[in-house]
Amino acid sequence: MALNTLEQQAIAELDLPTTRPFRLVDHLGAVRASSVVFLIAVWEIFGRQVNPLFLSYPSAIGRAFLQIVTTAEFQRSALGSLHVFAIGLLAALLLGITVGLLMGRYRLVEYLLDPYVYALDATPRVALIPLLLLWFGLGISSKIAIVFLSGLFPVLMNTFSGVRTVSAQLVDVGRAYGAGERKLFTKIILPASLPFIMAGIRLAVGRALIGIITAEMFTAVSGMGALLIRYSSALATDKFFVPVILLALLGVVLSNAVEKLQKRLAPWKETERAL
Amino acid sequence: MAVPTDEQIIEELRLRRERRWSIYDHPNLVRSLSVIVFLLLWEFFGRETDPILFTYPTAVAEAFVKLITSGELIKQLAVSLSALAVGFIVSLVLGVALGLALGMSRTAEAFFEPPINALYATPQVALTPLLMMWLGLGFSVKVAVVFLFAFFPILINTASGAKNVSAAMVEVARAYLAPPRQILFKVICPAALPFIMAGVRIAIGRALVGMIVAELFTAVTGLGAMLSLYGNIFETAKMFVVIVVLAGLGVSLVRLTQWLERRLAMWKETERALG
Numbered sequence: 001m002a003l004n005t006l007e008q009q010a011i012a013e014l015d016l017p018t019t020r021p022f023r024l025v026d027h028l029g030a031v032r033a034s035s036v037v038f039l040i041a042v043w044e045i046f047g048r049q050v051n052p053l054f055l056s057y058p059s060a061i062g063r064a065f066l067q068i069v070t071t072a073e074f075q076r077s078a079l080g081s082l083h084v085f086a087i088g089l090l091a092a093l094l095l096g097i098t099v100g101l102l103m104g105r106y107r108l109v110e111y112l113l114d115p116y117v118y119a120l121d122a123t124p125r126v127a128l129i130p131l132l133l134l135w136f137g138l139g140i141s142s143k144i145a146i147v148f149l150s151g152l153f154p155v156l157m158n159t160f161s162g163v164r165t166v167s168a169q170l171v172d173v174g175r176a177y178g179a180g181e182r183k184l185f186t187k188i189i190l191p192a193s194l195p196f197i198m199a200g201i202r203l204a205v206g207r208a209l210i211g212i213i214t215a216e217m218f219t220a221v222s223g224m225g226a227l228l229i230r231y232s233s234a235l236a237t238d239k240f241f242v243p244v245i246l247l248a249l250l251g252v253v254l255s256n257a258v259e260k261l262q263k264r265l266a267p268w269k270e271t272e273r274a275l
Numbered sequence: 276m277a278v279p280t281d282e283q284i285i286e287e288l289r290l291r292r293e294r295r296w297s298i299y300d301h302p303n304l305v306r307s308l309s310v311i312v313f314l315l316l317w318e319f320f321g322r323e324t325d326p327i328l329f330t331y332p333t334a335v336a337e338a339f340v341k342l343i344t345s346g347e348l349i350k351q352l353a354v355s356l357s358a359l360a361v362g363f364i365v366s367l368v369l370g371v372a373l374g375l376a377l378g379m380s381r382t383a384e385a386f387f388e389p390p391i392n393a394l395y396a397t398p399q400v401a402l403t404p405l406l407m408m409w410l411g412l413g414f415s416v417k418v419a420v421v422f423l424f425a426f427f428p429i430l431i432n433t434a435s436g437a438k439n440v441s442a443a444m445v446e447v448a449r450a451y452l453a454p455p456r457q458i459l460f461k462v463i464c465p466a467a468l469p470f471i472m473a474g475v476r477i478a479i480g481r482a483l484v485g486m487i488v489a490e491l492f493t494a495v496t497g498l499g500a501m502l503s504l505y506g507n508i509f510e511t512a513k514m515f516v517v518i519v520v521l522a523g524l525g526v527s528l529v530r531l532t533q534w535l536e537r538r539l540a541m542w543k544e545t546e547r548a549l550g
Contacts, residue, residue, distance in 0.1 A: 026381045031385040039390055054409060062548050106299065110306035116313075122529065123522035124484045126491065127499075130506030131514055135328060214488060214512035225401075242403060247396040 017241070056238040063243070064238040077248070081212055081223040084140055087207045088147025095148075096155030096204070098196060103156075104163025117160075121153040125211060129218055135254065143215045143223070150211030154203035163189055183248025191266075198262035205254045213247060308544040330512040335519070338512040347501075353522065358414060359486045362421025366478065370429030371471060375463065377430075378437020395427045396410055400488055407498040412493040417486060424485030425478040429471070436470025437463055476532040 003011070010016075019230025024031060040058050056064075068074045103110045103117070129146055131170040136142030166189050174188045216225025223245045279287075298305060314332050321331025337474050342348040377384045403420055410416040448458045490499025498517055505513040 015443050017317045028381060028385040031382055032389055036389045061500055067534065070476060107302070107303065111302045111431045115306050115310050119526075122525040123518065124480075124487050124525055126484055126487045127502060127518050127521045129491065130502050131321060131518065134506055134509070134511065134514075210398050210400055213398050217404070222325045223448075228404055232408055235408065237405070237408075237445065244397060244405075248393065252396045 015140075020150060038164055045077070052143040052237060053235040054237065061241045064236075065242045065245075068239060068242050077223050077227050080140075081225070083242070084143045084223065085147055085208060085212045087155065088144040088212070089151050089204065092148045092151030092204060092208065092231070093155055093174040093201060096152045096200070097159050099128070100156045100159025100164055100197075100200075101185070101189065102191075103165075104160045105185070110160075117153070117156060120149075121157060125150050125207075126214055129215060132215075133219065137218045138221050143212060147208045147211045151208035153206035153209055155197065155200040157198025158196045158203070161195060162193030162200075165196070166192040194266040195262070202255060202258045202262070205258055206251060208220065209247070209251050280429035296464040316371065320434060326511065327509040328511065329517055334512040335515045338510075339516045339519075342513065348516070348520065351496065351498050351501050355486055355490065355499070358417035358489075358497065359421055359482055362418040362485070363425050363479065363482045365418070366422045366426040366429055367475065367516055368472070370426050370478075372428045372434050374433025374471075374474075375437050375459070375467070377434040378440075378467070379459075379463065382436065391427070391430065395431065397508070399485070400424050403488055403492055406489075412495050416493060417489040417497070420483040420484045420489035424488075426480060428477040432470045432474025432477070433467060436467030436474075439470070440466040469536075472536040472540045474531070476529070476536060478533050479528045483521075483528060487521065 020026070044057045044059060047060075052060070098115070099117075103113055117152050125146070128149060132142050132145045132149075136145055170188050170192060171184060172185050179187065212223070213225045214226070216223035218225075218227050220226045220229045224247060227243050228240060231243075233236075284290075294300070308342070318331045318333060321329055322333075328335070339348075373387075377387055399420075402423060406416055406419050406423070410419055444462050444466065445458060448462045453461070486497070487499045487502075490497035492504050494500045494503045498521060502514060502517045502521075505511075
């Protein structure tokens with residue numbers, strides 16, 4: 001903002017400061033950066049003093065990271081986890097969207113299925129892990145089942161409520177112009193509920209990640225979760241943090257990717273909200 | 276001639292007085308039929324299968340009565356619930372206090388945001404082995420895991436609630452010379468309450484998951500330990516009892532928070548209706 005001459009004169013006469021005084025609020029980026037540096041430094045100094053069996057420190061974790069990620073065992077575990085995660089999540093998305101669409105569109109299907117859907121949705125999925133292990137053994141199929149169940153309900157519930165909020169006017173107009181059931185689904189219901197479905201997918205990705213970790217930790221045979229258990233049993237805290245950090249990164253990357261996808265596939269949600 | 280009344284027209288044209296019976300008017304009939312058929316099929320086929328792997332409804336009911344009369348279920352439920360309650364209350368108090376502080380000071384927010392985001396992004400289950408290493412297998416590790424699961428949703432929602440308090444309200448309070456304490460308790464807290472309650476609703480579900488995860492891994496006391504134990508000795512019917520109890524717990528906790536949300540934060544709905 002440019003000042004006029006009168007204002008400039010007044011400032012000069014009164015000897016007012018022409019620059020704003022230094023305030024932390026104007027430098028939030030610096031505060032954030034210093035927070036990260038400060039915490040890492042405190043962790044490093046404090047972590048070096050406690051028993052390494054209980055807590056590690058950043059430089060040791062960095063060393064362990066370089067040491068572990070190149071080993072074949074680690075790469076096999078990581079790929080194994082991702083493989084199970086992908087299969088289970090894909091199955092959950094397919095079935096969740098299909099059943100959600102049917103339940104939202106046909107009331108008879110809704111009434112037939114909603115007792116189970118609500119009951120299973122309210123059951124903490126981790127409680128089913130011992131049962132699924134009993135049924136499917138310690139191998140890959142029980143893990144896929146757990147990932148599937150963790151991811152299924154967020155997608156299903158969101159798709160269902162998405163279809164239910166499709167405006168009846170849109171459907172009526174479609175019908176009036178002679179659209180068949182197929183056209184209604186593909187041209188009206190699916191696009192209109194897409195923002196809800198994408199939100200459900202985002203939730204499902206996070207839940208499925210928790211599902212795979214818990215399952216692998218519980219079976220402790222293979223995968224990243226098994227590594228967590230092995231390193232913690234061996235009291236190798238520096239190595240323990242490597243999968244933890246990688247899993248956190250995986251969660252962030254996946255969630256951001258789905259968000260990007262949501263913006264590309266369903267940009268109309270934002271527009272509608274702005275109105 | 277008198278204008279014929281509706282009654283007369285209906286009589287003359289022999290219109291039906293009642294709506295035709297339709298399945299869509301009786302959703303609960305469909306629901307109960309669906310559940311009854313499901314239970315009957317389960318009972319019928321469940322009896323044929325190997326009792327080590329599968330079970331049937333009457334066996335589950337029998338196991339339920341047995342576990343209740345022996346007092347085991349009640350005892351373990353009490354253990355689990357006390358860990359849940361302590362962990363949840365701690366996360367509620369700390370989450371709301373820290374959340375309000377972060378929401379009110381942009382500098383504090385910038386400083387604490389990086390570590391909070393990092394911890395929130397980390398799948399919390401992955402940290403359970405570390406907590407078990409630090410705190411052992413007792414009550415305290417359960418409280419810590421429940422806290423870790425429930426803390427972040429409350430913290431993040433409270434902070435965004437405090438951030439979203441309209442500046443006009445705070446300015447009016449300032450103009451009337453309200454001291455900072457009153458601004459906090461009479462303006463910011465009530466305005467942030469709907470957000471806090473939304474956080475509480477998310478947190479309670481996660482706290483339950485945390486409790487089960489901690490008990491599954493420590494496998495010493497509580498419902499999760501029962502689940503793990505009966506899984507290991509192939510008492511499937513008893514496992515189902517625990518799963519059903521946990522599902523009931525999940526449903527009632529969610530209902531409780533919804534009820535609380537409606538009672539404590541009713542202005543949220545009102546405000547939305549105006550906007």
